[in-house]
Amino acid sequence: MINYDLAVIGGGPAGMAAALKAKECGVEKIVILERAETLGGILEQCIHTGFGLHYFGEELSGPEYAAKFIDLVKETDIDVKVNTMVLSVSEDKTVTAVNTSDGLIKIQAKAVILAMGCRERPRGALQIAGTRASGIMTAGTAQKYVNIDGYMPGKKVVILGSGDIGLIMARRMTLEGAEVKVVCELMPFSGGLTRNIVQCLNDFNIPLRLSTTVIETHGKERLEGVTIAQVDDKLCPIPGTEEYIECDTLMLSVGLIPENELTKQAGISLDRITNGAIVNEMRETDCDGIFACGNVLQVHDLVDYVTLESQIAGEGAARYILGKDSGEKVYIKTVPENGVRYIVPQKVNIKSKEDIKLYFRVGAIYKNKKLTVEAGGKVISSKKKVKLAPGEMENVVIPSDVLASLGGTDTIKVRVED
Amino acid sequence: MKKDMNCVACPLGCLITVEYEGSEVISVKGNTCKRGDAYARTEITNPVRSIHSTVKVNGGEHPVVPCKTSGPIPKSAIFDVMKEINKVTVDAPVKIGQVFIKNVCNTGVDIVATNNDNGK
Structure with a gap:
């Protein structure tokens, strides 16, 4: 048995961003387990540009975007095991994996981040x-x-x-x-x-x-x-x-299917629509200390959003490992309504004291409609949208003061309106 | 003359109508930002695109390494540029940003590597 503070499964953009963020937040022993020969994930074959406009403010190709994170990982003491296939993750955060140099390995981690990405139908x-x-x-x-x-x-x-x-x-x-x-x-x-x-x-x-x-x-x-x-x-x-x-x-x-075989095996609940885990605002699943981010959680259209989401998971895992998430927790549901297919995160902690961004997709193409957000029965925002399409992920911010005003039986609803 | 086009400047994809006479743009309508206006004007006068491909690499981790045009090239030059890219073979190691072809097809744009290949 090898002990780590954090085991990250998958070395694509999600896994790398999550591991780097956890490191930055003070987590000491981190390992990234990657099935392929190199870090980078699917970005390595996406040689067209269009990556990084939001995150880096420049238009990069997939390999260039990946290389920026690969270089950052190399500068840290994060352990990377490539050509390594994870066979199982258990509820007590034991990760079983296999590769040709170590053979069968068992890793006991304090927290696990699932970043396995997705595969094609x-x-x-x-x-x-x-x-x-x-x-x-x-x-x-x-x-x-x-x-x-x-x-x-x-x-x-x-x-x-x-x-x-x-x-x-x-x-x-x-x-x-x-x-x-x-x-x-x-x-x-x-x-x-x-x-x-x-x-x-x-x-x-x-x-x-x-x-x-x-x-x-x-x-x-x-x-x-x-x-x-x-x-x-x-x-x-x-x-x-x-x-x-x-x-x-x-x-x-x-279409793309999140690769959640390990998630299911660990007994983690999945969302019927996203086919990814049900998570809270820190991207923690219903299994304590196991987090999920990137395309394994929800299929994204921009890698920039994968990076941002994974940094949230990385920070969440760091707080969990370092015992900084002991405050009061009251979770309420986020509910997709009329035209909105799903929302990630599916639940949010109203005691979190931070603004929370909800990501979602609509189910059809809408023109000149409004996106309305309702919290605890009150409309908190209603923004006009020229165009909404299933292929383009949307987001809304729920301010911390709105969260603080809610009770444990309230919900947050997002819908498309005329 | 009038032409409808979808802007490619951002994911919004505004439907823009451009009125023009020869290569002179008279009006641009339907765009929701300045970038849309600029895109529509270049589309009429001199449409440009960026190109991404691969070149062969000797002794590399993989048989090919990806590359791109360092800036946009005229749309009409795309296939000529592809021909030049396909003539190139490089030796590993390759570094991101390494220039494979300078001033490809006299476009003033270079063909540069977009991934590292440390060799076998």
């Missing part, structure tokens, strides 16, 4: 008819092939799903000489940022077909084509709208 999660021909892969897998391993997975590409990774890969494949025939989106709107639709599709005349999906793949050894079809308002394919498109590659960008 695979083909198996969709109901597409056809064989298991090669050439069908998630957009992120294709991104790794092109940007890290240095080879092209195909020449004629169809992309299903217009999330940002799909859009980014449409441009990347085009730049490297492939022909991206079409991007199909099941929903009547794109889940990606408008700027990505402009820069990645429109710039290269790649068509985006909304309310359209792939219903069948063709080819036995290698993908030869796909059948696409329009869908009705219940998202069911409309007979007669089928169209065959010749292609050797189908990329899927159909």
Whole structure:
């Protein structure tokens, strides 16, 4: 058994920011456990820019953003174990992991931060008819092939799903000489940022077909084509709208799933909507001393927000370890209403004496609506919003004096209004 | 002439309508900030973009290392710049910011490394 004050699971942007913040707050023995060969997580393959505008005030590529944190980690005495797979986390904060140099290791930590990130929804999660021909892969897998391993997975590409990774890969494949025939989106709107639709599709005349999906793949050894079809308002394919498109590659960008296997194993409660842990304002789960942050908690659209969230978790873990969180705690729920799908954190301590930021997403596209926040039955803010979209995370601040005025049976509600 | 465009300056993605005559912009409407106005004007006169790709690396941790244009380049030069990027092979180690190509295609912009590669 190895003893640490803090064990951080995952060495991507979330894990690094959390570990660094905990260090800054005075935590002594910290270890980061990372499954891949290097720190950096998924940022290493995101070679496009657009990272860091909020946090660093400059537009960086993924690897550049990661490198800033990797350098900071190296300057500290934080232990880093790469090529290390965590097998389990228990309620008493014992972490079991394995790697080729240490073998099986058991770590007893005073606090644990879960920062495992998320993975892509695979083909198996969709109901597409056809064989298991090669050439069908998630957009992120294709991104790794092109940007890290240095080879092209195909020449004629169809992309299903217009999330940002799909859009980014449409441009990347085009730049490297492939022909991206079409991007199909099941929903009547794109889940990606408008700027990505402009820069990645429109710039290269790649068509985006909304309310359209792939219903069948063709080819036995290698993908030869796909059948696409329009869908009705219940998202069911409309007979007669089928169209065959010749292609050797189908990329899927159909959503991200937080990797919460370890979380579930530890008996931590998850939110049905985010698929991440239910947390308080310090990102502490319902298991004392176990915190969660980054994409394992909720899928973010900007890494800058991952960093900020992880710093909160890092500080929370530090307070827990150093015994500075012993004040009175009265938790009340945050409740998403009318148009708001979820809120993180799901509960907040009204005795916290600090402003608390709530992060949330809406469930559909809204134009010229108001975002209303109600605390203890009173409307505390109602802000006009030109545009609200599911692909763009929103936030509101609950001031500390409002929190202090609330009672234990009150709730904080956020909703979309006319 | 009138042209509708979505601004790419920030995630808001305002729908902007630009009225122009040749390369002279007469009016910009629909933007909600100054950056939108500037974006719309460059889009009409000389649209620019940044490009990100990879170059081959000898003896590196990985077969390729990522790179970017050090600033925006004319949209029309994108594929010419890609051709130049794809001709480059570098030797490890590579440092972030290292220049792979100076003044690529006479754009006044360099191709620079965006990741470190310490070699095998």
